Amino acid sequence: MSWQFHDFQGMLACNVSKSTADDYGFTNGETVYIRVATVRDGQSGLRDICPNDSLSDGYWDGALASNSHTVTTKLAFVHHGNQHINPFTSGVVDDGQGHGFYRILDSHEEYGLPVNIHMSGVLITSLVWNNPSFLERIKNLTSRGLVEILGSVYGQHIMPYLDECLNTWALNKHKELCQRYFNATPRVAWVPERVWKYFLDNDFSNTGFEAVVLDGQTHHNDYCGCGNYHLTHKINTSYDVYAFFICERWYGTDFPGANSDWHLDFKKHWAGIVRAGDEKQICVYGDDWEKAAGVANWPTGNPNNYDSMIRWLAGAKPWIQVVKLSDYLDWYTQPTSGVTITITEDTYGGLKYWTGGSYDNWYNDFKYWVPYGCTKTAETLWKDVLQALNYSSSFNTSTPSGRLKELAMWTLASNLYETAWHEWDGSDWVLCGWGKEIWAHLRYAMILVKAANWTENPPATPQIYWEDVDDDGANELIMCNDKIYFVIERIGGRIVFAATKDGRVYIGNYMVQYRGTEGDYNDDDHVGALTDKWYTYNNHDYSHELYTVQIEVSNQTHVQAKMVSPDAYITKKATLRKGSYGLRVQYSQKYAGTLYVRLGSFSPDLETMLYEGKKVLQTLGSGGQGFMGWKNTVTNASAVVAWQYPGAAYSWAWTLTFAKMVEIKSLALNFCFDLTFAPLQNETEFAFSTLYSAYLNVYTSFTEGSKLVAAFYTYSGVQKANITVWRGVTPNWVALYMEVWHPLGLPIENVTLFLVDEEGNILSKVTSFLVTRAHLQARTEELKQKWTDAALEEKTVLMREIAEIDSQWPYAPG
Template sequence: MIKQGMPFAIVHHANQYLITNGYLNRPGISEIIGSPDASCGLRAVMHLHSLYNIPFHLHISGTFIEACAWYDPLFLEEIKDLQAHRLVEIIGSTYAQNIMTLFDCKQNKFQIQEELDLIHTWIHPNRQAVKGFWVPERVWDTHKLAKLLTDSTLKNHGFQYVLVDDRLLLQNDARKKYDQKPIFQPELFQAYRIRNGNGLIALPLSYPIRISVPFEKKIQAKNFSQIFDQLYKANQQEQNLIAIYGDDMEKVAAIPPWNPQALIHYQHFLDWLSSNKRIEPVLLQQWLSNQVIESEIKIGTGSYRELATEFGAGEDYQNWANSKAWAPYQSILNKTWKKLNKLSTHKNVDCSLLTLAHKHFSACTYETAWHDAVNSIHSDGNQSIAMPAPWARSLASHAKTSSILIKAAIWKKDHGSTNFLHCDIADIDDDGHKEVILRNHLIAAVFSPNFGGRLIYLISYLSNQDALVVGNPSDDWNWLEEPNDFMDSPMNHPGAFADHRFEHDKYKIHSLLANKQRTELILMNDQKDSPAFGLIKRFTIEHHSSQIHASYEQIPPSILPLSLDIGLSPDYLQLLRNGRRNILPYQHKNRKGFQNGNLIAWMEPKSNHINWIFPRNPIFGHGFCLSFHITSSSAALCLGIATHPNRKEDEI
């Protein structure tokens, strides 16, 4: 019997970190997603598939899902709509696209489960329907990964197939020969069971097809057509043949630094595809359901051609993972993971803060140890050897913040005592700078004297629930490596009590005390070349209070009016996972803030000459900003946390 068209699958890989808008050196999330009219960005690619009625596969990293859910949840609804019309199959992977072969099974499983949960929350109601797996940076090792991917305790009960590069079906000299001259071989378009792979199916991503799409040049269209002429003939005799295109979605969406005309070329490709009756676009799960996969093959360790060879990472990625330049950052990841492992084994320490610490660590492993290679499209062209990318160094450096969250999880046991009141000075995140900690049994506040005298983290233990209320550590820091510094552009990590123009000023600890009634910290601006030199910030936490009383004293007249920003992220873990949909504005008398579930974070001016103003950046990362003007030499205000199970309309 003569077969129908040659099966062809399109796989788009949408992979971004927890990005925001307002960058000076890269596209923001709005540019990447694209405008609501679907004329640009990833939206435009999805619109073209809908227009031509051509199905595709989509992997979207968990970090990107969370960024989309915060800034443009409609985009995720549009993906769901395409699923309803059977135009897209969702592919699973890890939450933060960590290079899996560099981590143990426990960490990789956490990442997979977190990704499946986010897919369930935002894209697909049934985790068990997600059966395909995209390997981060396609770095594959059967021994390390196959057992995990087929683990029945995964929330989708295990994956059915994994996408690997076609070159991994070849070994040693055969692979090298293919890399040098990728001639047509029908067996590289065949589905196989992976030897020693627990039944996992390998579906090969075609290198010749990948470099032919989109049709930017006539030779690409010609090569693509020739491949399918050969495949169509081979498909009459061979079994389980399928052609698969897989690559970054940003490439065809024309996201910089990719070709700005790529979207037009991709439309030409889809137009050609829709008119070719000998090619049948398919969804992989449906196609596999009609196949009997009996052939077995060894899938060697490796990745895609450019990464393994031209970029210099090596087949197993170890050239980058073990590079001398990356070693300090790998050390940070190793130390942090050791702390997490140690604490997670304690039966009496199990809380949301520990989960957040683990999740934050996972986010910091995004594309682990990525190097900007000399001949990569992402390189600036000014380097002679591959070096760790600035954003990769920054991410790994911010894994240190997990140490603060780990400490906060340990502190929870102290907050069972209503008599507890404590203050301390310590470098709790190993960043080389000492922080100041004020705690009672309801809240814990962490201040950074070295970076603007700001409140960088505030933890709530109200109603025996632990949550981060100030601080959004997992959100993008761009190239900023110092964990507690102020991020200027974009203003993505304000913390609280950030004084406009003086956010980087150094403060000295003037005094720190604790007695039975209160704990108090007095910081003095010690930045001698700053107009704010001599300004005093006084922070007080009273016994049995969930409020921080703050006063500004000796404000130099030359800097008045002084603007300050207060960043609030009530229950940051839930904001990451659920976006803004549970957030409500809160207002009661002169208090303003935000409510997330039953947790409220609010601000209130407590003196004259301090006024509410519109924030310069109302929404940042996963948080909301409140702002004030101070017009006199002193002012007082209060930051508070409360629980409110029954919200009243008169408080909105």
């Protein structure tokens, strides 16, 4: 017989050889009965015996049979990860010093024990940009059964205070991301800050959730007298939603070592669950993932201690079963002992104390708070957005309007993050500073709503007008045509939004966390185009100066905005022409000196970038080529700055969060550049649009010439008209995308693009386009589809085009 003490597991193992057993008359396969007793040095009597007996009659009764068994303690670890969309989430995953989310995954993977993970939607989106490989790792562990994914609302807004439609959208959006990145459909939900009110079960049930995670100390003990929160309870409504309760013994713990007194108490606690004999009892740990990971100001020793505990549990498998919450639901068709519970309102203990018993007290501070630079309260702002969106169950994201409205809801949900959270200012709880910087920008969702409305009825001619599109009580300048929509803010004279008629956003990464400002200002991840960052003449930053912005030109062919700095040292003009997908920008400086102009935050097709991250972006041009931009390789959406004209040069470029930026600098008092936001192709070509117009895509370099001219011909070769589509200097790289209309309003038959010099001499033919019967047939079908829903005046226009197609058909080539 030999003995071995396992210090880490706290166990003493006894090994009896077969020959010894034979000597004592044991038969192979026979049941063995065992009694165990412990003694202490220097003391008489037995310290502990198993099985237990009072020994009052002088006999030790009973024995443990070798074929006996017991129930297991079910133990579930739930880690809640929540960080906003910012550049810092990679440091939370791995801080490079042995701490981070990855350590928790390492422990569970090493010892083969499952773990339940909730990642907020904003954290997932942030990692799509910053650390997609970490999402891949979680997907792999999920496929191997080691990770269970929990759901929740996308931006971790505090659910009871927002409308049901937003809760539903946010639950479904988060579920969509879990399916996309982890191939998992969550069945159990994490409730933000565990702030619960009685009606929320409806939101979770309607979006497919079977259970939620709440707190044993409060949600259970405040509303149920059964005395056992280790049993799941059915929430007492008509919906089949169950509650798992976090064990209160975990509160306030920072994961001491596995053999500490604290851990010994837990072993006793788990042993007590076993002795109770109820297979359905489950001890749930639930807390911030950052805590166990030792980041975000949590003790840095936590990851090692957590690993020690998981290692100990791996050796305790005979009586402790570490589980996934969904497995628990699968094991028990009714995962409860019949107990139901009605929870009117509650949260976890600490938050309940801080809020004075109800989160209502904190939300009311938020409800009546007026963000900096606004005239409306925070609650009015988010309600305005929802009312404007008129959301019911989903948006049709196959349409331009639906795509922009989906991004509007995405912006709103992101900026309601941790709604109404407070911080201690030394004497009282007040709305936290970082929260106000985020919440103040939820109103930017309204810009996307306005752009969505524009796509539904784009103007036939360029428009320029004033409108309060961000709901702050002050007007912004809008420049738009039937192709593109710009918003210009007086602060800095900056372009703060750009979207095209197909519903693609090029400037407007509003769901990314705002840091350092409540107002309409730049921060590290939001830099408006035409930001006058530095003027060396007076060493001044004009980024946030209040410019005089005025409408200088507005006619049938083009509109122009003029922006002048407060000291009149800087004047800039932006011109938008009919059919154009971009702006020609002209700068004038009053005095000699270098002006540095920042052009961002460029997000060519923001929606695709939010799903795909950096991998879809291709750099176009370079500082030495006189133009620079980025192309989305999925949709060809491209944002390009071309400064080849005399007077400007490249300064530098860099990456923001879900955006890119380039800075140019002046070399003369006057300079200009082009901004293009369009689905650029790699070829230079025309494409059919309507009977009277064609799209022109130019993406090439020219070593000579000063103009690109589109000449319009009949099928027989008679020139009818021409129009200049680009003017500049060479050598030059031209990135251009625009709709070119017949100058006489006639049907297009043949159009050719020529490179010409300043005197009008043709230097070369660039490309040409011939309208064929195939084009006419396709256009006829398109017009017939429009006819059904067209108003009477629209039908007149459609009929004219159909009639002229019929007239052109006999002459058009097959």
